[in-house]
């Protein structure tokens with residue numbers, strides 16, 4: 001069995017490679033990954049709204065993973081469900097930020113997620129059928145690593161465009177990731193789930209699938225901005 005450190009090292013390297021392939025694919029992805037100064041108010045606001053919609057849609061997937069982990073890996077059920085439960089209610093943080101940006105909750109409630117988000121959700125749902133809880137935890141790994149790497153400059157950009165109040169939720173979310181060591185907690189769960197070379201290969205494949213849908217999401221966010229400007 002691989003240690004948590006080995007899993008972290010291997011998957012982080014792989015994730016870095018995968019993400020480098022989508023980084024320069026669009027103006028929006030360059031903005032998020034490299035140069036947040038390019039991100040407009042409307043892109044940041046729509047991105048925060050997408051967090052709300054995605055977090056809510058993931059609740060079902062988290063619950064499915066929790067059930068399977070409780071059945072098959074009770075030794076990690078407590079840390080996993082503690083993590084999943086806390087993430088599942090963080091839509092509130094982003095709703096408050098949106099309110100401070102001048103976007104009412106009623107407006108967010110009427111939005112539909114981008115197609116890429118729906119596609120990501122159904123990809124993970126199908127992958128649960130094939131691999132059990134692994135895809136959900138790999139998604140969490142993706143999200144936590146991404147938070148470690150990229151969220152500080154995005155929050156700073158939001159603060160400069162909208163003011164402090166509009167990034168309070170995002171900052172609190174980021175602080176939780178850091179203080180509770182979310183990336184490490186998720187990797188520890190992965191180290192138990194990845195108990196064979198096949199599972200390791202599956203994790204890599206799933207990281208690639210997730211990265212593809214995140215790339216498509218940035219494309220769509222870019223199209224949303226272009227349509228707004230025309």
Ligand SMILES: [Fe+2]
Nearest residue numbers: 087144177182
């Ligand atoms: Fe987190």
